[in-house]
Amino acid sequence: MLVPDLKEAKIRTKKESIVKANEYIINNELKSLGKDKLYFLKTYGCQMNEHDSENIKAILEDMGFSETKDMEDADLILLNTCAIRENAHNKVFGYLGRAKNLKSRKPGVLVGICGCMAQEEVVVNKILSEYKWMDFVFGTHNIHKLPQVLEKSIKDHKLNVEVLSCEGDVIENIPVKRDSKSKAWINIMYGCDKFCTYCIVPYTRGSQRSRRKEYILEEVKDLIKDGYKEVTLLGQNVNAYGKDLDDNYYMENLLEDVALTGIERIRFVTSHPWDFTDRMIDVIAKYDNIMPYIHLPLQSGSDRILKLMGRRYTKESYLELYNKLKKNIPNCSITTDIIVGFPGETEEDFNETLDVVNKCKYDGAYTFIFSPREGTPAAKMKDDVSLEEKEKRLYKLNELINKYSKENNDKYLNKTVKVLLEGVSEKGEDTLMGYTETMKLVNVKAEKEYIGTIQDVTITSVKTWSMDGELRR
Ligand code: 5AD
Ligand code: SF4
Numbered sequence: 001m002l003v004p005d006l007k008e009a010k011i012r013t014k015k016e017s018i019v020k021a022n023e024y025i026i027n028n029e030l031k032s033l034g035k036d037k038l039y040f041l042k043t044y045g046c047q048m049n050e051h052d053s054e055n056i057k058a059i060l061e062d063m064g065f066s067e068t069k070d071m072e073d074a075d076l077i078l079l080n081t082c083a084i085r086e087n088a089h090n091k092v093f094g095y096l097g098r099a100k101n102l103k104s105r106k107p108g109v110l111v112g113i114c115g116c117m118a119q120e121e122v123v124v125n126k127i128l129s130e131y132k133w134m135d136f137v138f139g140t141h142n143i144h145k146l147p148q149v150l151e152k153s154i155k156d157h158k159l160n161v162e163v164l165s166c167e168g169d170v171i172e173n174i175p176v177k178r179d180s181k182s183k184a185w186i187n188i189m190y191g192c193d194k195f196c197t198y199c200i201v202p203y204t205r206g207s208q209r210s211r212r213k214e215y216i217l218e219e220v221k222d223l224i225k226d227g228y229k230e231v232t233l234l235g236q237n238v239n240a241y242g243k244d245l246d247d248n249y250y251m252e253n254l255l256e257d258v259a260l261t262g263i264e265r266i267r268f269v270t271s272h273p274w275d276f277t278d279r280m281i282d283v284i285a286k287y288d289n290i291m292p293y294i295h296l297p298l299q300s301g302s303d304r305i306l307k308l309m310g311r312r313y314t315k316e317s318y319l320e321l322y323n324k325l326k327k328n329i330p331n332c333s334i335t336t337d338i339i340v341g342f343p344g345e346t347e348e349d350f351n352e353t354l355d356v357v358n359k360c361k362y363d364g365a366y367t368f369i370f371s372p373r374e375g376t377p378a379a380k381m382k383d384d385v386s387l388e389e390k391e392k393r394l395y396k397l398n399e400l401i402n403k404y405s406k407e408n409n410d411k412y413l414n415k416t417v418k419v420l421l422e423g424v425s426e427k428g429e430d431t432l433m434g435y436t437e438t439m440k441l442v443n444v445k446a447e448k449e450y451i452g453t454i455q456d457v458t459i460t461s462v463k464t465w466s467m468d469g470e471l472r473r
Contacts, residue, residue, distance in 0.1 A: 009203040019172055038066055038075050044080065044115070048236070099111045115140060134159055137160070167191060167207055189235035189236070194272060251280055285330075292330065296336055300338070319360070322359075416472055419457045424448070425443045441466040
């Protein structure tokens with residue numbers, strides 16, 4: 001049994017990570033372990049987790065399992081979890097309750113969790129005391145060992161916890177089964193060394209480890225051959241790409257080389273304002289296939305709170321960067337993340353946040369109430385803002401965010417924009433959905449043969465979160 005240890009997870013060394021291209025191993029016995037069996041995989045959290053799930057699916061299918069979307073039919077239930085806020089935890093424990101019920105009716109069903117919650121001491125302790133009926137827990141650092149973890153669970157018939165607190169190496173041969181045929185996630189780095197005081201990620205995902213450019217560029221080229229139109233370069237803090245390597249090759253170099261592969265659309269998430277260099281801005285502005293869309297988390301507009309958060313920038317320097325992006329990248333859309341109710345946030349601090357929102361007029365924002373995460377410094381800070389007050393602030397902030405989102409969208413009315421049509425829309429079978437270059441969701445009446453193509457679309461109506469358009473044929 002290997003259980004997580006937050007103190008160990010906090011350790012950072014200068015050592016470079018080792019690339020391992022043969023670490024995922026699956027023998028013939030493991031390849032038939034899932035024969036005629038069904039798996040049910042539910043994913044919570046960010047794009048990083050979505051992409052991990054694409055790896056997990058490929059591994060399970062390598063073992064002979066097939067996917068079911070109905071938990072009731074499953075022989076294996078796996079929840080890929082997120083730890084970022086308390087409500088993410090609650091959802092997972094709620095789901096485990098349902099899984100327990102199913103297991104009592106079908107005792108052979110295997111139930112396990114993986115992902116960021118599995119890396120948390122509190123969670124694993126709770127599982128060891130109250131969820132002993134579960135079969136397995138594994139973390140974010142040993143996804144490639146899933147076949148071996150499952151084999152052990154099947155043989156031992158008891159809860160198997162295998163969570164590494166210290167990240168390992170960069171594993172390059174994990175298979176992937178992508179959800180989309182037109183757009184793809186590509187990890188360019190793992191982990192994070194920023195240690196913002198509210199954030200659990202540096203503990204659950206470990207230290208920053210950039211992938212070597214050769215592997216990334218190879219992946220992009222293979223995707224182009226397979227007909228992919230868009231790649232999103234993924235990392236907790238992509239602007240810091242390469243800073244942990246020895247070859248003087250950074251995010252601007254990577255962006256430029258990916259642009260030169262000729263892939264039609266490039267996006268990247270998430271950017272920390274601290275590492276956003278002028279050279280990066282120049283490259284984004286220079287290449288038409290790097291999309292004019294940037295997610296630039298603000299978190300707070302108050303210098304006092306930013307300092308307590310350990311964000312390393314001020315309101316003024318954030319606004320300076322924002323203005324530089326807007327000036328140099330034509331039609332660039334910018335979205336953000338904001339936390340309200342950080343410990344000690346006063347009305348005055350909150351007004352500073354509203355002031356930045358009024359200045360930046362964001363295209364959109366993800367807004368959150370602060371959620372203390374055990375083991376992080378902010379969880380120990382005195383939190384004297386009432387929940388009622390936090391909710392009031394969140395409501396006020398959202399009203400403002402929605403106002404600017406609609407105003408930004410209104411500018412698109414009657415304009416013709418390029419949309420990558422990804423699939424059938426929730427609106428109905430005769431409607432497709434896709435995103436503009438600036439990451440606006442558009443619904444278009446079109447035949448299914450257009451799926452996977454980039455089309456000129458004229459915007460006919462605009463809402464706060466989406467738009468409707470018509471194909472310009
Ligand atoms: N409480 C509330 N929101 C948080 N986020 C990260 N940690 C917390 C927390 N403890 C938000 C930040 C981050 C986004 C992914 O989630 O805004 O950018
Ligand atoms: Fe959630 Fe963060 Fe883990 Fe993503 S990296 S799944 S947001 S805790």
